[in-house]
Amino acid sequence: MKIAVVGTGYVGLVTGTCFAETGNEVICVDIDQSKVDRLSNGEITIYEPGLEKLFLRNLKEGRLSFTTSLADGIKDAVIIFLALPTPPGADGAADLRYVLGVAEDIGKLLTDYKVLVDKSTVPVGTADKVREAVAKNYNGEFDVVSNPEFLREGVAVDDFMKPDRVVIGVSSERARKLMGDLYAPFVRSGNPVIYMDERSAELTKYAANSFLATKISFMNEIAQLCERLGADVDMVRLGIGSDDRIGKRFLFPGIGYGGSCFPKDVQALVQSASQVEYDFRILNAVMDVNEKQKTHLLPKIRRYFGNDLKGKKFALWGLAFKPNTDDIREAPALYMIDELIKEGASVTAFDPEAIRNVKQVLGDKISYAENQYDALQDADALVIATEWNEFRTPDFLKMVVRMRNKVIFDGRNLFDTKAIAELGFHYESVGRNTVTGSSK
Numbered sequence: 001m002k003i004a005v006v007g008t009g010y011v012g013l014v015t016g017t018c019f020a021e022t023g024n025e026v027i028c029v030d031i032d033q034s035k036v037d038r039l040s041n042g043e044i045t046i047y048e049p050g051l052e053k054l055f056l057r058n059l060k061e062g063r064l065s066f067t068t069s070l071a072d073g074i075k076d077a078v079i080i081f082l083a084l085p086t087p088p089g090a091d092g093a094a095d096l097r098y099v100l101g102v103a104e105d106i107g108k109l110l111t112d113y114k115v116l117v118d119k120s121t122v123p124v125g126t127a128d129k130v131r132e133a134v135a136k137n138y139n140g141e142f143d144v145v146s147n148p149e150f151l152r153e154g155v156a157v158d159d160f161m162k163p164d165r166v167v168i169g170v171s172s173e174r175a176r177k178l179m180g181d182l183y184a185p186f187v188r189s190g191n192p193v194i195y196m197d198e199r200s201a202e203l204t205k206y207a208a209n210s211f212l213a214t215k216i217s218f219m220n221e222i223a224q225l226c227e228r229l230g231a232d233v234d235m236v237r238l239g240i241g242s243d244d245r246i247g248k249r250f251l252f253p254g255i256g257y258g259g260s261c262f263p264k265d266v267q268a269l270v271q272s273a274s275q276v277e278y279d280f281r282i283l284n285a286v287m288d289v290n291e292k293q294k295t296h297l298l299p300k301i302r303r304y305f306g307n308d309l310k311g312k313k314f315a316l317w318g319l320a321f322k323p324n325t326d327d328i329r330e331a332p333a334l335y336m337i338d339e340l341i342k343e344g345a346s347v348t349a350f351d352p353e354a355i356r357n358v359k360q361v362l363g364d365k366i367s368y369a370e371n372q373y374d375a376l377q378d379a380d381a382l383v384i385a386t387e388w389n390e391f392r393t394p395d396f397l398k399m400v401v402r403m404r405n406k407v408i409f410d411g412r413n414l415f416d417t418k419a420i421a422e423l424g425f426h427y428e429s430v431g432r433n434t435v436t437g438s439s440k
């Protein structure tokens, strides 16, 4: 099948590549000329494990191509995916200007039947708005489908190729058949396609992200209680997670959820609710808890250093909002850096993939290390903000010889408290007892 993907960011590139991989002819459209040039020349624009191999294969074999021309992109396509940004507007509601702007442009170009698919995360009612935008300039036949995306960065290829489910909001039989054919290879791997109306599909996406964010904020509050009551959140997590009704996943406390989606989507759902005069109280609390959790380590750090961070040198491990991505949108590490610098401390950071992106935002406000151990040179303390695998089993001897103090503030609970105390570290984490080794 010939398909177009408009918007070649994270979701667009994964969507385009994976549909090419299942034998479709895919043209990806983006307004960013340099991005299109790089991609056309075989240079991948995002860090996503496993994607580059598929991208290069499909580019080479001619199933995947890139253009800045919307007209060329959609000319022969039967299905057009819109994978455009939906950032928060001033009031927190999703800003639909990109989606509706492109829909209107597509209306000007259409000459025959096509299916427009909302892949972006969009509020309830957007499919109707897209229909209206297209119909401003085109009075022929077309359909609009809502097909929200549930992939996670870092495991995006697997999530896309072997999804837990595919949600398709569709009210036309013709479009349903086309979408069913397109997704047939994914269903073969045993996962259901759930068909529903467009409004339910649109809400399903926000409900999923908001529920997951709620789970995280709930555990962050349990962690707060654990610290005050002398319990261990990792034990509580295991204790409740083995109940199938609760489930083991997404129960990890930390320094708050970040990324390009949870913060924006929870806020957008609250805003959608308020537009229909509903006060979504749980989600207001979820956002509030998350804001506080982002700075959870700071009082601990201040307390340890007697409320004076001036001149203190911090090593920071992890800048990306989570492991296996170079994405730093709403990354908790950035909030901590801000606060530490404000209080007169200096920071030397290491991240396996995200340094390039952070340099663009922070420049020389902080120093950057070549590897995790170099970041520790003369550090008064190590702060851990992202749970990259290589941070989990470090060479402690290498750490000790570089650090001025054997002190760790861990926002991701990477180490066993007993073992780290035996190595002589003072170790503070989230929802677990502070431990202090003998050679503090």
Ligand SMILES: NC(=O)C1=CN([C@@H]2O[C@H](COP(=O)(O)OP(=O)(O)OC[C@H]3O[C@@H](n4cnc5c(N)ncnc54)[C@H](O)[C@@H]3O)[C@@H](O)[C@H]2O)C=CC1
Pocket (backbone or CB within 6 Å): 006, 007, 008, 009, 010, 011, 012, 029, 030, 031, 032, 035, 083, 084, 085, 086, 098, 101, 102, 119, 120, 121, 122, 149, 150, 151, 152, 153, 260, 261
């Ligand atoms: N990043 C993620 O993990 C996920 C994102 N989503 C949703 O998917 C949507 C897209 O998100 P991302 O891919 O992260 O965004 P992104 O910001 O990475 O990419 C958007 C792309 O659209 C391009 N663009 C903007 N205006 C355009 C136009 N008029 N014509 C053509 N291209 C244009 C930009 O140049 C950019 O390359 C959002 O609604 C997001 O909430 C959904 C699931 C996962």
Ligand SMILES: O=C(O)[C@H]1O[C@H](OP(=O)(O)OP(=O)(O)OC[C@H]2O[C@@H](n3ccc(=O)[nH]c3=O)[C@H](O)[C@@H]2O)[C@H](O)[C@@H](O)[C@@H]1O
Pocket (backbone or CB within 6 Å): 121, 149, 150, 151, 152, 153, 154, 209, 212, 216, 249, 250, 251, 252, 253, 254, 255, 256, 257, 258, 259, 260, 261, 262, 321, 322
């Ligand atoms: O709509 C989206 O864009 C996507 O948002 C999330 O995916 P993503 O943002 O890539 O990352 P997650 O793995 O969900 O993590 C989000 C944040 O929650 C934090 N988190 C996650 C899990 C956990 O147990 N604890 C926790 O603090 C992570 O550190 C991270 O900051 C969802 O998991 C995807 O299903 C969805 O498609």
